[in-house]
Amino acid sequence: MKMKEVRxxxxxxxxxxxxxxxxxxxxxxxxxxxxxxxALLYAxxxxxxxxxxxxxxxxxxxxxxxxxxxxxxxxACETQLSSLGGPEVRVQPMDNFPIIRDLVVDMESxxxxxxxxxxxxxxxxxxxxEHPTREYPMTPEELDAIQQFTYCIKCGLCTSSCPxxxxxxxxxxxxxxxxxxxxxxxxxxxxxxxxxxxxxxxxGVWRCHFAGSCSQVCPKGVDPTLGIQLLKRHVMAAKGxxxxxxxxxxxxxxx
Amino acid sequence: xxxSSLMLMQYVTAIAAIVLVTxxxxxxxxxxxxSTAIDFQQVLSVYKSWVDGAMLEVLLLVVVAHGFxxxxxxxxxxxxxxxxTRNVNWASxxxxxxxxxxxxxxxxxxxxxxxx
Numbered sequence: 001m002k003m004k005e006v007r008x009x010x011x012x013x014x015x016x017x018x019x020x021x022x023x024x025x026x027x028x029x030x031x032x033x034x035x036x037x038x039a040l041l042y043a044x045x046x047x048x049x050x051x052x053x054x055x056x057x058x059x060x061x062x063x064x065x066x067x068x069x070x071x072x073x074x075x076a077c078e079t080q081l082s083s084l085g086g087p088e089v090r091v092q093p094m095d096n097f098p099i100i101r102d103l104v105v106d107m108e109s110x111x112x113x114x115x116x117x118x119x120x121x122x123x124x125x126x127x128x129x130e131h132p133t134r135e136y137p138m139t140p141e142e143l144d145a146i147q148q149f150t151y152c153i154k155c156g157l158c159t160s161s162c163p164x165x166x167x168x169x170x171x172x173x174x175x176x177x178x179x180x181x182x183x184x185x186x187x188x189x190x191x192x193x194x195x196x197x198x199x200x201x202x203x204g205v206w207r208c209h210f211a212g213s214c215s216q217v218c219p220k221g222v223d224p225t226l227g228i229q230l231l232k233r234h235v236m237a238a239k240g241x242x243x244x245x246x247x248x249x250x251x252x253x254x255x
Numbered sequence: 256x257x258x259s260s261l262m263l264m265q266y267v268t269a270i271a272a273i274v275l276v277t278x279x280x281x282x283x284x285x286x287x288x289x290s291t292a293i294d295f296q297q298v299l300s301v302y303k304s305w306v307d308g309a310m311l312e313v314l315l316l317v318v319v320a321h322g323f324x325x326x327x328x329x330x331x332x333x334x335x336x337x338x339x340t341r342n343v344n345w346a347s348x349x350x351x352x353x354x355x356x357x358x359x360x361x362x363x364x365x366x367x368x369x370x371x
Contacts, residue, residue, distance in 0.1 A: 168332045200259045202331055202340060235259045 006030040006081055008039055010051060011092040014101050021099070023090070024048075030081050036089060037065050037076035040103075052102035060219055063155030067103050068092040073157040073217045094160035109169070110156050113176040117198060119183065122191025136188045149182035149227055151220040158214035158224050170203035174214035177205055178227035184234060192234075200235050208232075261324060268321035275314040282307075302365030315358040323351040 006028050013021035026043040037055055044051045055065040058077045065076040070090050081089060097105035123129035158174040159165050165173045172180075177199060184195045199205040205228060214224040282301070283292045291297055301307045327347035331340060364370050 164332065168335060170335045171332075200257055202258050202344075203335065204258060206258050206262045207328070207332060236263065239259055239263065 003029050007088040008043055009090045012102050013099050032082050034081050035077055036069055036079045052104045054104045063153035066094050066155040066157045073160040075219045096160050096165045107156055110159055113172040117176045117180045119179045121189050124190050142187050146182045146185045148222050149178050152222050157217045161213040161217045163211050164207050168203055168207055171207045174224035178224035181227035181231040196235055196238055205231050265324050268317045271317045272321055308362055308366035312362045319351055319354050323347050
């Protein structure tokens with residue numbers, strides 16, 4: 001296998017010791033199929049053990065290794081060095097998250113926003129929800145409406161790329177809003193009115209300015225921008241002439 | 256007021272502003288020649304027509320409501336705290352009402368012939 005040298009420029013930062021982040025360079029022997037994560041792990045194993053990097057599955061399933069590679073939020077495990085096109089690769093932690101150390105960021109607020117949006121089915125009959133007595137089938141069309149949003153792996157790349165998140169800390173972000181749409185649109189869910197109330201706030205769904213960067217960077221092909229726009233439509237539909245029907249469909253009776 | 260109600264107003268005023276500003280610009284250089292349109296007496300005569308005066312009043316309300324609500328949104332995104340949100344909302348409301356009132360006063364004075 002053909003070997004070549006790749007210069008990894010890694011942003012290093014330990015908030016407890018350093019005043020500001022600084023780049024440090026590592027030369028890594030690379031093969032054509034080598035990923036950025038593999039290069040990072042090589043540097044960590046053989047050059048500098050103190051490099052902090054978060055990873056787990058190495059197959060774009062867990063969403064742990066999100067970082068900024070050559071200026072763009074990506075998963076390190078699915079980004080091949082050869083796809084970056086240069087002998088130098090710049091690796092930084094994701095934007096819009098506090099840095100714990102080096103490439104590891106604090107995702108607590110990200111998961112807090114996710115939790116706030118009730119990412120689970122809500123039924124009026126709790127007993128039936130916990131111990132279902134029958135199946136709750138979906139049509140292929142109903143599944144198709146939400147399926148792409150179920151692919152979300154919560155890697156945080158969309159939130160990292162969102163211009164609104166960078167200024168508005170109370171904005172739930174594309175991931176949480178897209179998941180709100182996913183459960184709102186699920187025919188088995190009856191918590192629609194509560195979900196609409198959660199996003200129809202001063203820092204809610206309306207703060208999305210349709211930049212679309214979240215959809216550009218999603219490694220799973222999810223289109224959060226679409227979910228947010230459809231969510232806005234649902235909020236407006238609940239106000240319009242057909243609002244009775246919309247509210248009934250969205251379970252307003254319980255709210 | 257729910258944020259969706261304010262955003263609905265934002266969308267409606269945006270569309271209304273496009274229509275009204277287009278008519279306004281047509282009257283300022285296409286239908287009425289520009290050199291004539293900016294003549295002081297011509298401007299006053301526009302206001303003295305109740306139809307034109309009413310259109311300018313609606314244009315004033317639409318543009319002021321849209322502009323200050325947009326500014327409110329930008330300010331809310333700059334900082335986040337309960338007091339900042341409350342102050343920005345109240346300040347926007349007061350400034351919007353004040354500018355609308357002052358502009359309406361000017362339109363009324365012109366339409367009723369108080370300005371000659």
